[in-house]
Amino acid sequence: MDIPDNLKYSNEHEWLAVNGKTAKVGITAYAAEQIGDIVFVDLPAVGTRVEAGKSFGVIEAVKSVSELFAPVSGRVTAANDGVGKSPEIVAAEPYGGGWLIEIELSNPSEIDALKDAAGYRDMIAGL
Amino acid sequence: MHRTALNDRHRALGARMIPFAGWDMPVQYQGLVEEHRAVRSAAGLFDLSHMGEMYITGPGAAEALDYSLITAPSKLAEGRAHYSMICADDGGVIDDLIVYRLGNERFLAVPNASNAESVATALRERLAGFDAKLDDASMRTSLVAIQGPRAAEILQPLVGVDLKTIKYYSGTPTLACDMPVLLARTGYTGEDGFELFMAWDDSVSVWDALIAAGASRGLIPAGLGARDTLRLEAGMPLYGQELNRETTPFEAGLGRLVNFAKPGDFVGRKALERSKGAPRKALVGLRLSGRGIARIGYPVYLPAATDSCGTVTSGTSSPTLGFAIAMAYVPAQHAAAGGAVEVGIRDQRAVAEVVPMPFYRRST
Known part of the structure; x- marks a missing residue:
């Protein structure tokens, strides 16, 4: 299972790539595999405020719908148009072209509550 | 497990x-x-x-099944099968099943795994008055x-x-x-x-x-x-979603299965005669026009109505057709194909059309 070392991870299987005051968010390869055939991804508009632990969108798969939970709080500064056009990219490139939103962090200390790659690997090993 | x-x-x-x-x-x-x-x-x-397999055998097996189910297995030729249901006294569906006639006095019923026990219990009770016995081979x-x-x-x-x-x-x-x-x-x-x-x-x-x-x-x-x-x-119902104890075969769009012409009484006959004339709801197929996918439990509304009039029982993005399809119960007067309804998907309303089922039919 691909779990890049340079990312942070939430208990809800989102990853966070911090770059100064902003961070990109996506779902992990494990989550994408669990969700299965993704039909579309509903993402918030730019400017929307998201709150750590709260839902910011959904992923619709053939079998089920999964909520997306924000790993950190802040304002959405970008949403990935690419996943709207070809949602399968979320599973094909979960850490690359399948990223979901970019957040301007309102409380950077929330990052400390997230797991590192080793911690996330331990978590999914126990699932 | x-x-x-x-x-x-x-x-x-x-x-x-x-x-x-x-x-x-x-x-x-x-x-x-x-x-x-x-x-x-x-x-x-x-x-x-995981599915159930139950053999019903004996000189009275055919008659016993006619009494126990809504169809007439006694009319099956040897080697033939039909789709049937076992209903409660009030006409509610206990399970849907396939019945095979393997011999003159030998039948096989195949119920859902989730209902195998309740079907075996009901069949044992219903067979009691007949020269027939049940062998649960599941x-x-x-x-x-x-x-x-x-x-x-x-x-x-x-x-x-x-x-x-x-x-x-x-x-x-x-x-x-x-x-x-x-x-x-x-x-x-x-x-x-x-x-x-x-x-x-x-x-x-x-x-x-x-x-x-x-x-x-x-x-x-x-x-x-x-x-x-x-x-x-394929427009086929699933027990626990389209079918349950609170639903009659008529409401599920499967009233054609009910054989009122067969001789003798059968469990649920009176209630089903009433349900035939006055279904409380009707199962419909829905085609959604947007990207949203209706899922089990989502509310169904008449256009612009505040209160829901029905509930989605199954829904998915159809891999073959490329759009979202669903089954839902709505009031019988709103079940005609071509009608417009809305499905509540989270905080939004998705427009849907009532369409005939099956959604997909194989070409040959």
Whole structure:
């Protein structure tokens, strides 16, 4: 299972790539595999405020719908148009072209509550 | 948790296993949509050993089943089968099942795994007044289904019978891969296909032989996830979703099954006569026009209405059709095809059209 070392991870299987005051968010390869055939991804508009632990969108798969939970709080500064056009990219490139939103962090200390790659690997090993 | 004889096979194939009606079952192997498409274009192989198998035998077996079910199994010719239901006194559906007539005094009923116990209990009670007995063979019977347009060509070399002689909804005892089986041309996918009933352990060699024989013809193993989307496209109800104790066959759009003409009383007759004239709700097919997917439990509204008038019972993004489809219960007066409704999807309303079912019908 691909779990890049340079990312942070939430208990809800989102990853966070911090770059100064902003961070990109996506779902992990494990989550994408669990969700299965993704039909579309509903993402918030730019400017929307998201709150750590709260839902910011959904992923619709053939079998089920999964909520997306924000790993950190802040304002959405970008949403990935690419996943709207070809949602399968979320599973094909979960850490690359399948990223979901970019957040301007309102409380950077929330990052400390997230797991590192080793911690996330331990978590999914126990699932 | 019960395990079928094929549990190790599923795990070796990398299946994702889930608990289903008390069984550890594969929901998908490589991917639901891939498995769904294989069944529509080539063939899929399903382990359905969790389902119930109950033999009803004796001089009074036919009469007893006519009393117990809403159909008339006594009218079945030997070797033929039909789709039926067992209802409660109030007309509510206890389960839907397939009944095979294997001999003059010998029938096989195949209920859902989730209802096997309640069906066995109800049948035992109902058989009490007849010269018939029930043998619940569920835990010693395996069931493997091969479904899809290439099912017959894959299966033919492995069985001791000309498949052209097996009509839809009929079954015959034969050998498959040298194992004694009951081979039936039935299924739950909307495609041509076969179901093979056999002794518990025999399913392993039958499964292996079918995988080997089918691999070059596009056959792949398919899980419960694909089974659900396939049956939904084919407009087939699922117990626990479209069917339950609070629903009559008439409300589920399956009133044609109820045989009021058969001689003698049957359980639920009076209530079903009432339900025929006054269904409380009607099952409809919905086609959604937007991107949203209606899921079980989502509310259904008349356009711009504040209060919901119905509920979605099944829904998915149809892999074959490319748009979202659903089944829902609505008031009977709003069940006509062409009508517009809305489905509440989270905080939004999605526009949907009432459409005839099945959503998908195979071309040949």
